[in-house]
Amino acid sequence: MYKRVLLKISGEALAGENKHGIDPISIGNICDRIKILHDKGIEIGVVVGGGNFWRGRDDHDMERTTSDYIGMLSTVMNSLAVRDALEKRGVEAVVLTAIQMNVVAESYTKRNTEKYLKEGKVVIFSAGTGHPYFSTDTCAALRACEMNAEVILVAKTIDGVYSADPKIDKDAVKYDTITYSEVLKKNLQAMDSASTAICMENNIPLVVFSIFEPDNIVKAAEGKNIGTLVK
Ligand code: UDP
Numbered sequence: 001m002y003k004r005v006l007l008k009i010s011g012e013a014l015a016g017e018n019k020h021g022i023d024p025i026s027i028g029n030i031c032d033r034i035k036i037l038h039d040k041g042i043e044i045g046v047v048v049g050g051g052n053f054w055r056g057r058d059d060h061d062m063e064r065t066t067s068d069y070i071g072m073l074s075t076v077m078n079s080l081a082v083r084d085a086l087e088k089r090g091v092e093a094v095v096l097t098a099i100q101m102n103v104v105a106e107s108y109t110k111r112n113t114e115k116y117l118k119e120g121k122v123v124i125f126s127a128g129t130g131h132p133y134f135s136t137d138t139c140a141a142l143r144a145c146e147m148n149a150e151v152i153l154v155a156k157t158i159d160g161v162y163s164a165d166p167k168i169d170k171d172a173v174k175y176d177t178i179t180y181s182e183v184l185k186k187n188l189q190a191m192d193s194a195s196t197a198i199c200m201e202n203n204i205p206l207v208v209f210s211i212f213e214p215d216n217i218v219k220a221a222e223g224k225n226i227g228t229l230v231k
Contacts, residue, residue, distance in 0.1 A: 050074030098130030
C-alpha cells in the first residue's frame with residue numbers, strides 16, 4: 001500500500017452520463033473511495049481536470065490564453081465541489097489554487113501542502129499549473145514531485161494504456177506494464193507527453209485505470225494489479 005499518493009481525476013469523470021457539469025452521484029462515488037484511502041491513513045493530493053466544463057484547446061473561437069484561463073477556472077469549480085463532497089463525508093480537505101483568489105481558496109505553496117498533508121487533510125490542487133498551454137496532467141506530475149508522492153493514480157475514462165485507440169482500432173491491446181520511454185516513443189495516451197517526461201525524470205510511477213469502476217481508486221492505492229502501470 002502506498003503512503004502518499006496523487007490522484008488525478010479527469011473533469012469528465014465528475015460529469016457522469018451528462019458529460020457536462022457536475023453529477024452529484026459521480027462525485028459522491030469518487031469521494032467515497034477517497035474517504036476509504038483517507039481512513040487507511042494514506043496521505044492524498046488530488047488534481048481535478050476541467051474538461052467537463054471547458055478545454056482551452058477546443059475550438060472556442062477565442063484567443064488561446066484566455067481560453068486556457070477559463071479552463072483553469074473550471075478546475076477550481078470542480079475542486080470546490082470535491083472539497084464539499086469530502087467534507088460531507090467527514091473528510092477534512094483543503095483547496096489550494098495556483099491562481100490567486102484568496103476569497104475562494106488559499107494560494108498554493110509547497111509548504112502549506114506539506115503542513116496540510118501532515119495534518120491529515122486531503123489537499124486539492126486547483127487552477128492547474130496557473131499557466132496557459134499546460135494541462136492538469138502537467139499539474140499532477142509537478143505536484144506529485146513537489147509533495148514527494150510515491151505514485152500518481154490516473155483515473156481516466158479508459159481502463160489503461162493501449163497500443164492504439166481501442167475505439168478506432170479493434171486490434172489495440174492493453175499494456176499491463178510499460179516504460180515511460182515506450183509511452184513517449186509510441187505517443188501513447190497515459191498522460192500527455194510533457195507530464196510523462198516529468199514523471200520519467202523524477203521516477204514517479206503512474207497507474208492508469210478506469211474511473212467507471214470507482215473501487216479501482218482503492219485497488220490502485222493498495223498497489224493491486226489493475227489498469228496499466230507506467231514506470
Ligand atoms: N489548463 C491550463 N493550464 C494548466 C491546467 C489546465 O491552461 O496548467 C486549462 C486548459 O485549457 C485545459 C483546461 O484547463 O484544457 C482543463 O484542464 P484539462 O484539459 O487538463 O482537464 P481534463 O481533460 O483532465 O478534464
